[in-house]
Amino acid sequence: MLVFDVKCYPSVLRIKEAVNLAVIAVPAVSVPEVLEQCGEKGIKNVVVISAGFKEAGREGAMLESELIRISSAFS
Numbered sequence: 696m697l698v699f700d701v702k703c704y705p706s707v708l709r710i711k712e713a714v715n716l717a718v719i720a721v722p723a724v725s726v727p728e729v730l731e732q733c734g735e736k737g738i739k740n741v742v743v744i745s746a747g748f749k750e751a752g753r754e755g756a757m758l759e760s761e762l763i764r765i766s767s768a769f770s
Contacts, residue, residue: 707732716740723747727761734769741766 696703704710707717707729717738719729723745733741748759 707736707738710736714738716742718742718744720744723751723755723758727758727765730762730765734765739770 696705707714714733714736715738717729717733717740719726719733719741720743721729724747726743726745730741730743743762747755748762749756
């Protein structure tokens, strides 16, 4: 699929090539799933561009802790 002439994939796991860096720019509630996919794919470098984590309160802090747990599992 192309978006503005840029090749895009419906899932990180559908990318056939090796990936050096993933930029995750989805709503905060979707970040853990995408981060899990990055780990499964072997992507070691990730930048998250989203809002709604610790700065948003208790639920966001719990979500942020989940990201840390996922990252630790794949490092």
